[in-house]
Amino acid sequence: MRVPFEKRTLPNGLDVIVHEDHRVPLVAVSVWYHVGSKNERPGKTGFAHLFEHLMFEGSEHHRRSYFEPLQHAGGTLNGSTSTDRTDYWEVVPTEAARLALWMEADRMGWLLPALTPDNFETQRGVVINERRQNYENKPYGLAQFTLARALYPEGHPYSWPTIGEIDDLQAASIDDVRGFFARYYHPANASLVIAGDLATTKAFEMAEELFGGIPAGPRVEAVSAPPVESRAQTVFMNDRVDLARIYLAWPTPPLFADGDAELDLAADLLANGRTSRLYRRLVHDRRVATELAASQSSRELVSTFQIVATAAPGQSLATLRTAIDEEIDRLRQSGPDDSELARGRAQAEAAFIYRVQSLGGTGGRADQLNAYNVYQGRPDGFDADLSRYLNATPERLRDTVARWIAPERATVLSVLPMGHAADSAGL
């Protein structure tokens, strides 16, 4: 797969990656800061994400919304925060490339002079609304929080939600913003991709001119956490839902570690789509489940493998649990058929091609170059990444499932309609 690029590291430590492509008169800019909610501490959760909001409120030389000049230049922009990193991106017509880079540079170097208590209070309110809209007010919306708390021990960086606890958001202070910026938002903790309709030399010139004068910050120590082993436990919650739902989850090998790709394939084979073993059994043949999904959520410290099944009306979660356990058991004993694995490989290959179609934005080429660069230290990870899937064997998939996805060591969450007691799940 060809995503040509050149990479240089500026003296202040900023990685600059340029991917030149003149087919469409657009330039995509992506900036990743290697900081996420895993860098927070208990009592201060949600801060990385709240900070992301403030990055759009102005910087020293443009003391107002970042959306205005960029949208009025025909651009689109956004940012996002995960457990592991925070990203900011713009996609602009070619003639606004310098504007987009200028703005990213100004907030990387000169954010704090524009920070006001008013902006801080406003964005705190916006984020609390965001949390209520996307989690509290959505059916099953709080289940992932409950699951993470059960799966990861207290104090583990993945035990709290990225959006943060309401009490912590209420307690956050503007001084926290200053400390966070000084510690994490600087060139040596960032990676910049400039992609699209700009000559490589020109792109590097602009990057050096605009970002070169930003002082390098303190070295950011990698977050570490003690290894987490899977263990049998059951958790339960009520929610304003009609249908009961069961979640099974395990801590699994981190992003790009041995087993990560095999577990991604195992998720599809077990529970994603109509061809998956559990869909056929539970939804198609026995009609006891209405929705099924599985995922290997790959992350830096430890990944989470999860299977989610929603019961059909009148069906018990125990029925679903038994079938899920049996299918995992079959997979860890006998592995996948060659034919199932061939299908998984074909889907992986197609997915890798589909996802290089967009230049920028979430999941675009600029974003992917940054992901490989930040997590692996080199932007050209496409082929190596895909080859993990193409080289997976039935034996390795079987052994990986056997090692990490043990039904007898699952963290099990049941979500039941209001008024249903825990024991009614029958687990």
Next chain:
Amino acid sequence: MATDRFALPEPGSPATVTFPPVSRSLMPNGLGVWSIVQAPVPVVSCALVVNRGTAGDPQDRPGLASFVASLAIESAGDRDSIALADALARIGAHLDVQPSTDVTVISVQTLTRHLPAALDLMADIVRRPQFAAGDFARVRELRLSRLRQASRVASTIADRALIAGVYGDHPYGHGALGTSRAVAAITIDQVRDWWAQAWSPAGATFVAAGDIDAKTLEREVARTFGDWRATSAAAETPPPRADAAARRLLAVHRPGSAQAEVRVGQLGPRRDTPDYHALVTVNALLGGQFTSRINRNLREQRAITYGARSAFDMRRAGGLFSCDTSVQSDSAAIAASEILRELGEVRIPGAVSADELARAQAGLTRGYVRHFETVGQLTRALVDLATYRLPDDTFDRFVPRISALTTDDIVSAAAATMRPDDCTVVVVADLDRHRDALDALGRDVAVTSVEF
């Protein structure tokens, strides 16, 4: 570093961008074939647009179009449901059937080398669905469960209440999934009849973009759809008459809601309105962008929401203007009244400055090319041309038309279209706690329920 370094750069002059050429042909059975060659990656994106959507649901069977769409992608040709999904997965193709109000779109994205196989599967689904009894029973159960799940989602409840409030009994007034009552009553014969009438090459269009030349595509479409016979022409949807719940506030009780979902909506113009470009610009001022008036007001000034947006959904027979937001529970009335105030203010002469207009125009025109970057986007653009029967130069006219608008054009289009007094307002919230505060809007509050 020179002072220049700290001055906000002005974007340079925009390049003129033209929509790529479209090859068009018409097959003897009435099926149009339109395509765009674009080969940055070995991918082809195809869509078949047939001329009936959810507005074609029988009055007593809301949800039928969508049900047919779900059932068609089960067993088809000589494959059962699982074998069909397996065949698609083995070539990494993504197939989807999506009814909108006016049309149903059957689409497939595939690697170029698998195009013939993908089209064979697509043709099976379109022309040879089995509608097997086992699939029918299972899909109906799944649909009923999905409706139960949807009935718990605040935003879905609000959307349903709004279209019912705006359109009433008009064919645009029900949700695509229909209701449990209707779905429970659907028979397999109704499914077959609807499919036979609606999924027909008469007036249908096959569109594609990607790594394929027009001749090869036409040959492939002729091979897979050439002997597909027309059954009947689709009936046209009549225009809606008046806002059904004009001037009312429809309040839906959702116990335990952590936020209030708010909708403000009214009938809007059809897609072929001569005011199209002016109204797209009016929407950019109101709620089409992050920087628009309504989002600035509710999010950035009042901090009562994560976001608010508005849109014209301009349909064939009569469109919908709607504004939607989720706000903190005690702020539903203020959110609705501020939205209504903003809708009224763009109608007032002098309310839109030349500068604000220039910025909105720049936002719409300078980045226009972003909409035509991937083959999927190009296919969607062709689907729009087919759905709304738009002229060939639609996309090339967009930038000059928007750029030529004056503040007078904007205000007069807004004055002719925006009718805040007639708008339907919907609030979905915990009414046990927040009902009384809704009186602050000064409208009749009708506590209502939404059927799923």
